[in-house]
Amino acid sequence: MPNKNTLALIATGILTLSFFVAGLLNVLDYFIVKALLFLGLGVWVTYVCIVVLKSSENQSSSSKEKTTPSDQT
Helix, strand or coil: CCCHHHHHHHHHHHHHHHHHHHHHCCCCCCHHHHHHHHHHHHHHHHHHHHHHHHHHHHHHHHHHHHHCCCCCC
């Protein structure tokens, strides 16, 4: 699974490229194109948030396991 930095770079690159191509083709003024671009942005943001939450959840559970004393007498 890609790390947080890779996901951020991919999302930024795709969004920038999409807006650039839409502007070049003069279709950025159409509502449907704007809606698709912002819908894509929303999907990427949701995906990145889910990955970050899972990652932090896994890290916190693994750190709890490491700090929990086991079999102390």
